[in-house]
Amino acid sequence: MNRKKLIGNIVRYALYAVVAAFFIWAISNSYFDYIFSQSGTFLVLLRQHIVLVLVSSLLAILIAVPAGILITRPKFKRAEWIVSNIANLGQTIPSLAVLALMISFLGIGFQTAVFALFIYSILPIFRNTVAGIDSIDKNMIDAAKGMGMKPHQILFRIELPNSAYSILAGIRTAVVLNIGTAALAYVVGAGGLGVWIFTGINLFDNGFLISGAIPVTLLAIVADFILRRVEYAVVPKGSRRIEKA
Amino acid sequence: MISFNHVTKKFGENITAIDDVDFTVEEGKIVVLLGPSGCGKTTLLRMVNRLESITEGEIIINGENSKDMDPIELRRKIGYVIQSNGLFPNMTIEENVMIVPDLLGWSKKDKRERFEYLMKLSGLDAKDYGKRYPHELSGGQQQRIGVVRALAADPPVMLMDEPFGALDPIIREKIQDEFLQIQREVKKTILFVSHDIDEAIKMADKIVLLRDGKIMQFDTPSEMLAHPKQEFVSQFFGKDRAIKGLSLHTVENLREVIGLGPVDDSVQDTKTINVHQDLRNTLSMLLNQEADQVIVKDDAGENIGTITIDLVQKYLHFEIKGKVSASQEG
Numbered sequence: 104m105n106r107k108k109l110i111g112n113i114v115r116y117a118l119y120a121v122v123a124a125f126f127i128w129a130i131s132n133s134y135f136d137y138i139f140s141q142s143g144t145f146l147v148l149l150r151q152h153i154v155l156v157l158v159s160s161l162l163a164i165l166i167a168v169p170a171g172i173l174i175t176r177p178k179f180k181r182a183e184w185i186v187s188n189i190a191n192l193g194q195t196i197p198s199l200a201v202l203a204l205m206i207s208f209l210g211i212g213f214q215t216a217v218f219a220l221f222i223y224s225i226l227p228i229f230r231n232t233v234a235g236i237d238s239i240d241k242n243m244i245d246a247a248k249g250m251g252m253k254p255h256q257i258l259f260r261i262e263l264p265n266s267a268y269s270i271l272a273g274i275r276t277a278v279v280l281n282i283g284t285a286a287l288a289y290v291v292g293a294g295g296l297g298v299w300i301f302t303g304i305n306l307f308d309n310g311f312l313i314s315g316a317i318p319v320t321l322l323a324i325v326a327d328f329i330l331r332r333v334e335y336a337v338v339p340k341g342s343r344r345i346e347k348a
Numbered sequence: 349m350i351s352f353n354h355v356t357k358k359f360g361e362n363i364t365a366i367d368d369v370d371f372t373v374e375e376g377k378i379v380v381l382l383g384p385s386g387c388g389k390t391t392l393l394r395m396v397n398r399l400e401s402i403t404e405g406e407i408i409i410n411g412e413n414s415k416d417m418d419p420i421e422l423r424r425k426i427g428y429v430i431q432s433n434g435l436f437p438n439m440t441i442e443e444n445v446m447i448v449p450d451l452l453g454w455s456k457k458d459k460r461e462r463f464e465y466l467m468k469l470s471g472l473d474a475k476d477y478g479k480r481y482p483h484e485l486s487g488g489q490q491q492r493i494g495v496v497r498a499l500a501a502d503p504p505v506m507l508m509d510e511p512f513g514a515l516d517p518i519i520r521e522k523i524q525d526e527f528l529q530i531q532r533e534v535k536k537t538i539l540f541v542s543h544d545i546d547e548a549i550k551m552a553d554k555i556v557l558l559r560d561g562k563i564m565q566f567d568t569p570s571e572m573l574a575h576p577k578q579e580f581v582s583q584f585f586g587k588d589r590a591i592k593g594l595s596l597h598t599v600e601n602l603r604e605v606i607g608l609g610p611v612d613d614s615v616q617d618t619k620t621i622n623v624h625q626d627l628r629n630t631l632s633m634l635l636n637q638e639a640d641q642v643i644v645k646d647d648a649g650e651n652i653g654t655i656t657i658d659l660v661q662k663y664l665h666f667e668i669k670g671k672v673s674a675s676q677e678g
Contacts, residue, residue: 246434249397249507250448250497251423264438339438341481 129313137299137314149318151294155213155285156326159220160278167225168270171232172258183233194226198284202291216285216293223284224277231273235266268338275330282323286315296322349375349537350396350505355405357391357561365391367561368405373554376535380548383558384584389541392558393507396539397423409505410537424448427498427506427536431513433490435482441493442478448501466496469530488519495527499534508540512547524550545585549573549592557581570596574667590664595628599644599655602627602663608644608653615641623652631660 129135138145174183196204201219209215239262247257263270289297296315303312335343350373357366365388373379381389394400396407398419407414414422435444443450445466446459454462467474470492482490491512498506512520512527524547531538542548548555549569557564557572557580564584565577573593576582585592600623602608619639621630623646634642634657646652 240432242430242432242434243436245399246428246430247436249394249399249423249426249428249430251420251425251451252447253420256451261436261438265436341437341439341483 129309129317132309134310134313135317137310138318145299145314145318148294148296148298148315149322152282152285152288152296152319152322155216155220155288155293155295156278156281156322159217159285160224160274160281162217162221163224163228163277164274166221167228167273168232170225171229171236171270172263175233175236175262176254187230187233190226190229193222198223198287199290202287206291211292213293215291216288216295219291220281220285220288224281227277227280228270228273231269231276232266235269235273236262238269239265264339265342268334268342271330271334271337275327275334278330279323279327282319282326286319349373349408349410350539351408352392353406353408355392355395355407356403357388357395357400358403365561366395369556369558369561369563370405371556371563371566373537373539375537377553378531378538378540378551379554379556380540380542380552381556381558382542382545382548382552382584383564385543387558388561389543389558390509391561393509393539393541396505396507397426397428424451424501425503425505427500427503429494429498429506429508429511431510433482433494433514435490435493435497437482439481440478441480441482441485442474444482445493445497445500447497448503452501454501462500462502466499469499469533470496471526488515488523491515491523492526495523495530499530499536502534504537506536506538508538510541510543513542513544520547527551545592546595549595557584559584569593591628591631594631594660594664595626597627597663597667599623599625599627599630602655602659603644603653605666606659606663608655609659611643611651611654612641617641618643620645620651621655623647627660627663630655631657634660 170186173179174186198219201222202215205215205219209218243261243265244257247261252260285295286297286300288295289301296319299311299315300319303309303315352369352371355366355369356364358364369392371379381392383389391400395402396409396414398414402415409417409422409426435441436447439447442463445463446454449459449462463478464474467477472489472492477485477489477493482493485493491514495508495511498508512523515523528551540551542551552569554566554568555572556566559580565572565581567575567577570593572581573585573589573596576585576589582589599608599621603623617640619633619641620643621633623644630642634655642655643651644653644655
């Protein structure tokens with residue numbers, strides 16, 4: 104146990120050192136300068152990026168969570184594997200290809216990027232919703248039924264609270280993935296921090312590259328942190344420990 | 349009162365899970381459905397609150413045909429306890445216990461009072477446990493909560509599906525005793541599923557022994573042990589059914605029928621037992637040769653006699669053989 108802890112600590116501090124070294128190197132080469140010298144543009148790109156992620160993630164949540172709930176109802180249970188496989192298939196198409204495909208239908212711009220990101224976020228949320236609800240002890244549902252709970256009462260009082268952890272974890276995964284993938288929105292002309300990243304790649308300009316990439320990374324870390332907080336607040340106290348065990 | 353009138357359940361055309369079952373659970377009594385696994389006892393229980401459908405026949409609950417009632421309303425009027433307690437981990441103990449009253453729309457004050465009363469029954473402190481979550485309780489405590497939760501809205505009828513099956517033997521026996529104590533106070537009409545013969549003998553006013561969905565015998569535990577009507581019944585209760593049957597009798601019963609032996613004050617190595625001790629435990633103690641003389645004490649702590657293996661045997665002979673000859677004569 105102590106050895107494990109020691110190795111864990113060494114790895115952790117080594118990582119911190121690498122990150123620190125990277126920032127020292129980047130700052131000493133003034134690679135972050137664009138953020139300050141062109142702060143107007145930066146804020147526009149950042150806003151575009153956040154809007155892309157927010158809109159596509161919200162749409163995905165609005166579709167995938169109800170779909171997951173619906174498919175776990177006894178009536179639709181039989182269709183579960185078909186729908187799951189379709190959702191899985193969606194995930195296997197490379198994100199760049201999804202974007203390219205969407206251009207032919209929706210043209211270029213914001214709506215294309217949002218749609219591609221939305222398609223891409225559905226699976227993790229859907230899959231975790233289904234898994235969360237399926238993992239609930241059948242005896243518990245039986246007890247609820249036997250006590251005279253109506254189906255919607257079972258859903259809202261038993262199933263959703265007890266699968267909240269899994270559903271929110273799916274949403275978190277989707278959002279964090281989404282923030283990274285949204286950098287590709289540049290390709291369809293939807294802006295976002297991808298604009299600077301691709302400019303950096305095209306011009307061999309580390310300054311643009313890093314001024315675009317590092318904020319994307321930080322955005323993902325911040326989103327992860329916030330969503331973990333939300334999880335902690337939303338998941339009922341009694342179910343929390345069970346998920347960890 | 350629960351009456352089963354020629355109840356049959358079929359899965360598809362060919363599989364008959366319950367075959368023309370006909371019996372009645374009297375008001376305030378415990379009837380145990382007993383039988384090997386796959387005999388249909390749980391299916392039969394679940395037909396009462398319509399978690400399973402009835403193919404033929406009817407189940408009458410306190411004068412009402414279960415078919416004519418709304419299943420949701422019906423279930424709220426019937427207490428339901430299952431083996432793995434079925435407590436909801438996302439709710440506190442108080443929320444768990446108050447589910448049915450909550451569904452029925454009781455006021456906050458009524459729920460509060462009821463909760464405190466139920467926790468008193470369960471022997472757990474309402475203040476201390478109310479705000480806790482199920483995972484913070486031991487298995488035995490969780491099952492106690494499972495039982496009082498079924499009592500929450502004071503339903504006249506209770507269904508219990510191997511409620512103590514998942515507990516270890518020592519805790520199980522303790523909770524059985526506690527439950528019988530509670531039953532003496534609340535006097536519910538109870539249908540109880542078990543595969544444990546000792547549990548059935550202990551809990552039941554009457555036992556329904558099932559096999560392949562058919563009733564093999566419907567009788568009081570002592571009748572069933574003493575006079576099994578079919579080969580299967582005697583096989584099921586085993587060769588030691590006379591010993592099992594002894595747990596239905598106490599030293600007091602023996603004293604009333606044949607009397608106790610005299611106390612020999614010269615014997616040094618003695619042990620004492622209470623007059624309400626059951627004969628099965630008493631016999632085990634005698635067989636263990638724990639002492640040269642076993643003295644019976646009454647509730648006041650007075651010595652009222654001694655008991656020996658011979659006396660137990662004599663009593664058995666009288667109880668079983670005596671009744672046989674009596675019934676043959678009759």
